[in-house]
Amino acid sequence: MNYRHAFHAGNFADVHKHLVLLSLLERLQRKPKPLFYLDTHAGRGMYDLRGEAASRSGEWRHGIGRLMDLHPANEDLCRYLDAVRAVQTVPREPPARYPGSPLLAAGQLRAEDRIVLVEKQIQEAQALEEAVGRRRGLAVVCGDGYAAMKTYLPPRENRGLVMIDPPYESDGEFAGAQQALQAGLRRWPNGMFALWYPIKATPEAARLRAGLQGSGLRKLLRVELHLHPTDSPLRLNGSGLIIANPPWQFDTQILPALQDAAAALTLEAAVEPPRGIGTAATDARPASPGHHPSAVVEWLAGE
Numbered sequence: 001m002n003y004r005h006a007f008h009a010g011n012f013a014d015v016h017k018h019l020v021l022l023s024l025l026e027r028l029q030r031k032p033k034p035l036f037y038l039d040t041h042a043g044r045g046m047y048d049l050r051g052e053a054a055s056r057s058g059e060w061r062h063g064i065g066r067l068m069d070l071h072p073a074n075e076d077l078c079r080y081l082d083a084v085r086a087v088q089t090v091p092r093e094p095p096a097r098y099p100g101s102p103l104l105a106a107g108q109l110r111a112e113d114r115i116v117l118v119e120k121q122i123q124e125a126q127a128l129e130e131a132v133g134r135r136r137g138l139a140v141v142c143g144d145g146y147a148a149m150k151t152y153l154p155p156r157e158n159r160g161l162v163m164i165d166p167p168y169e170s171d172g173e174f175a176g177a178q179q180a181l182q183a184g185l186r187r188w189p190n191g192m193f194a195l196w197y198p199i200k201a202t203p204e205a206a207r208l209r210a211g212l213q214g215s216g217l218r219k220l221l222r223v224e225l226h227l228h229p230t231d232s233p234l235r236l237n238g239s240g241l242i243i244a245n246p247p248w249q250f251d252t253q254i255l256p257a258l259q260d261a262a263a264a265l266t267l268e269a270a271v272e273p274p275r276g277i278g279t280a281a282t283d284a285r286p287a288s289p290g291h292h293p294s295a296v297v298e299w300l301a302g303e
């Protein structure tokens with residue numbers, strides 16, 4: 001496996017995914033009962049935006065780099081930006097670090113909640129262990145996230161979230177992710193799941209949505225952020241999440257946060273563009289001229 005999330009950390013897809021992740025956890029925490037959080041593809045936890053990988057790709061500059069100066073009224077967007085600000089060592093400078101899903105989740109969850117973070121690559125898992133530190137109720141597992149769904153689901157808490165965020169490096173990964181979501185829901189029918197997928201000019205994302213729509217599953221919400229026209233032949237055009245069993249009224253509540261994020265992503269870059277890399281080889285592109293980034297929130301399958 002070649003995938004290293006360090007190249008992509010803090011890009012617009014991470015903004016979308018992590019904003020939604022923290023919003024889902026906040027809704028779950030409105031009840032005092034303990035939660036279970038499973039991150040099937042956890043990554044290394046903390047990313048150095050001044051490091052070689054992030055500097056070379058420059059993707060974060062067109063993602064979190066455009067949002068750091070915002071102080072939005074929207075509570076969901078505000079919570080996410082505060083969480084990213086909280087890991088910076090020097091405030092009011094371009095961000096130097098970016099927290100991945102495990103750190104964001106662990107930062108928001110409470111002492112009574114249980115957290116399992118699964119990462120397949122040993123070096124990433126070791127870095128993750130260091131980044132999250134030791135804490136009661138938190139486990140870092142070096143292994144296969146899909147196998148972990150069989151081990152840990154259904155959780156004894158019977159409340160919580162499974163975040164499925166594969167790298168989509170191989171052709172079969174869309175089908176694998178869809179099967180994993182379906183199998184997870186068979187094991188834990190009332191569990192909340194969030195499955196991330198890339199939106200490119202190729203038909204896989206539409207096929208995934210159609211496949212889930214035809215699967216007979218209910219309560220599936222499609223939550224997407226489109227930065228470039230969907231048929232743009234370049235690379236990542238949009239970022240998608242399917243949320244199974246979303247919180248009540250999440251569809252109407254998350255839309256304004258995504259619209260605010262989309263508007264900020266169209267702003268002129270607040271930071272220097274990356275040097276020495278061609279845009280064809282990277283997802284570091286500002287929003288396409290003449291195209292307004294947009295959010296899509298709609299039910300794939302309702303009640």
Ligand SMILES: C[S@@+](CC[C@H](N)C(=O)[O-])C[C@H]1O[C@@H](n2cnc3c(N)ncnc32)[C@H](O)[C@@H]1O
Pocket residue numbers: 001003004005017040041042043044045099100101102118119120121124143144145146165166167
């Ligand atoms: C997109 S990155 C995860 C980013 C992370 N979820 C975040 O938001 O910060 C995908 C990660 O999954 C890991 N991975 C790939 N296949 C896996 C598998 N079958 N089980 C667990 N981890 C896997 C990769 O090594 C990579 O670190």
